[in-house]
Amino acid sequence: MANAWSNWSGFVTASPKRIATPADVGELAELVRSAPGPLRVAGAGHSFTPLVQSEGTIVSLEKIEGLVSHDAANSRARVRAGTRLGALMHILQDIGQGLPNMGDIDKQAIGGALGTATHGSGPTLGAYHTQLEAVQLVDGQGKLREYTRAGNQDMIHATGVALGAFGVLAEVTMNNIATYRLRRRKWVLPVGDMLKSFETMMAAHRSAEFYYIPFADYVQFIASDLSDAAPTTRPTEDDEEGLATLRKLRSALRWLPSLRRALIRGAVRKVPAEDYVQDWLNVYASDRRTKFNEMEYHLPYEEGPNALAEIIALTEKHFPEVYFPMEVRSVAPDEFWLSPFYKRLTCSIAIHHDAANDPLPFMRAAEPIFRKYGGRPHWGKMHSLKAADFKKLYPRWDDALAVRRDIDPDNRFVSPYMAGLFGIQPGPSGIQR
Numbered sequence: 001m002a003n004a005w006s007n008w009s010g011f012v013t014a015s016p017k018r019i020a021t022p023a024d025v026g027e028l029a030e031l032v033r034s035a036p037g038p039l040r041v042a043g044a045g046h047s048f049t050p051l052v053q054s055e056g057t058i059v060s061l062e063k064i065e066g067l068v069s070h071d072a073a074n075s076r077a078r079v080r081a082g083t084r085l086g087a088l089m090h091i092l093q094d095i096g097q098g099l100p101n102m103g104d105i106d107k108q109a110i111g112g113a114l115g116t117a118t119h120g121s122g123p124t125l126g127a128y129h130t131q132l133e134a135v136q137l138v139d140g141q142g143k144l145r146e147y148t149r150a151g152n153q154d155m156i157h158a159t160g161v162a163l164g165a166f167g168v169l170a171e172v173t174m175n176n177i178a179t180y181r182l183r184r185r186k187w188v189l190p191v192g193d194m195l196k197s198f199e200t201m202m203a204a205h206r207s208a209e210f211y212y213i214p215f216a217d218y219v220q221f222i223a224s225d226l227s228d229a230a231p232t233t234r235p236t237e238d239d240e241e242g243l244a245t246l247r248k249l250r251s252a253l254r255w256l257p258s259l260r261r262a263l264i265r266g267a268v269r270k271v272p273a274e275d276y277v278q279d280w281l282n283v284y285a286s287d288r289r290t291k292f293n294e295m296e297y298h299l300p301y302e303e304g305p306n307a308l309a310e311i312i313a314l315t316e317k318h319f320p321e322v323y324f325p326m327e328v329r330s331v332a333p334d335e336f337w338l339s340p341f342y343k344r345l346t347c348s349i350a351i352h353h354d355a356a357n358d359p360l361p362f363m364r365a366a367e368p369i370f371r372k373y374g375g376r377p378h379w380g381k382m383h384s385l386k387a388a389d390f391k392k393l394y395p396r397w398d399d400a401l402a403v404r405r406d407i408d409p410d411n412r413f414v415s416p417y418m419a420g421l422f423g424i425q426p427g428p429s430g431i432q433r
């Protein structure tokens with residue numbers, strides 16, 4: 001097929017009339033004005049929901065990337081929105097700046113990471129969008145707009161997490177911090193102990209997270225704290241080998257849960273602790289080679305342990321095929337209208353399912369548990385919510401939709417999937433003007 005597009009996991013596919021890679025903002029604006037609609041902008045295609053799917057035009061900003069300018073005194077940098085996080089880390093390090101926090105991988109484009117409220121972990125650390133100082137975007141009529149925190153903070157809060165539906169971000173100015181070094185430690189502990197001391201353990205570090213390994217009764221806890229010590233060697237990653245072992249045990253012992261549990265538990269307890277110091281850009285990201293699909297819900301912080309206990313019980317009772325660890329993180333509250341962390345200290349719980357198999361029965365069974373605890377879904381990860389649900393979860397929902405209408409009066413960025421999220425009509429699919 002000429003114009004085949006798919007996301008990272010292969011779960012979402014599209015055959016748009018056109019896949020375009022504009023070379024600069026002028027070409028981007030022209031595409032917004034004239035390419036077949038709906039027009040969806042792609043980052044690196046690492047979302048699990050059909051946010052980028054379009055039968056009209058998919059626009060990739062891979063050529064609109066790199067540093068525009070920087071301000072050393074305020075640790076600010078203006079970059080083009082197609083810049084991948086991996087490249088961004090090196091750009092920033094070279095000018096003495098660092099991202100205050102990062103998620104698990106560095107493959108996303110900064111525009112894509114902002115679009116879905118991508119986050120790392122740490123109770124005082126916000127998601128990437130909280131670093132925004134200014135945005136330059138192309139609106140639904142192909143006009144350039146620029147908003148700054150100093151000039152119009154509301155518009156930063158409205159457009160900072162915007163799912164590619166409030167214009168196409170062309171350039172963003174981020175508030176960074178001076179480069180820094182982290183001491184990262186990993187160790188395993190019984191899940192019961194972790195759940196009992198969840199709040200103290202998560203708050204005791206600048207950044208902490210943990211993985212529950214299904215059928216192990218143990219978690220792997222990861223803590224990162226600022227350090228002035230000399231760098232030491234980062235141990236070779238063994239996540240993929242660990243996953244391969246868990247998958248083999250799943251396949252061989254799926255119907256022998258006690259033996260599976262005993263073997264996994266024995267192996268996990270022997271996992272050696274890790275302790276190293278490295279520059280920030282060498283710490284956060286890992287390689288994810290085994291493809292999966294994922295659901296992540298952002299819950300009120302204090303609900304994390306109870307929700308996780310229910311998710312573990314569900315998985316181990318009804319979904320023996322699951323072997324991917326569950327990831328638990330915390331995220332600081334913020335003021336962005338469509339941020340799942342809006343005014344709420346958050347515990348995020350992520351569940352994963354091998355991309356080779358249908359993830360939906362597991363996700364459908366888990367979702368009511370997350371929702372019962374007041375969870376808001378990660379915009380880029382599997383969920384089944386629609387406009388009426390979001391209206392209840394987001395106090396500024398109507399305000400955000402009013403801004404969206406102003407930026408995109410002709411619904412140029414509204415595919416059928418986006419129409420369901422926003423409760424509006426999809427945009428016309430022909431050439432616009």
Ligand SMILES: Cc1cc2nc3c(=O)[nH]c(=O)nc-3n(C[C@H](O)[C@H](O)[C@H](O)COP(=O)(O)OP(=O)(O)OC[C@H]3O[C@@H](n4cnc5c(N)ncnc54)[C@H](O)[C@@H]3O)c2cc1C
Pocket residue numbers: 008040041042043044045046047048051052061081082102103104105107108109110111112113114115116117118119120162163164165167168169170288378380381
């Ligand atoms: C292996 C893996 C690990 C992950 N780890 C994490 C993690 O640790 N933390 C976390 O929070 N998430 C994580 N995610 C999810 C991922 O960070 C988000 O889905 C993110 O949005 C993907 O970025 P992307 O560049 O691939 O964007 P895409 O998925 O391509 O697009 C995401 C959204 O952003 C919009 N968009 C993209 N570029 C622009 C632009 N220039 N202007 C306006 N809108 C734009 C798109 O239209 C779409 O709505 C992970 C995903 C995978 C596959």
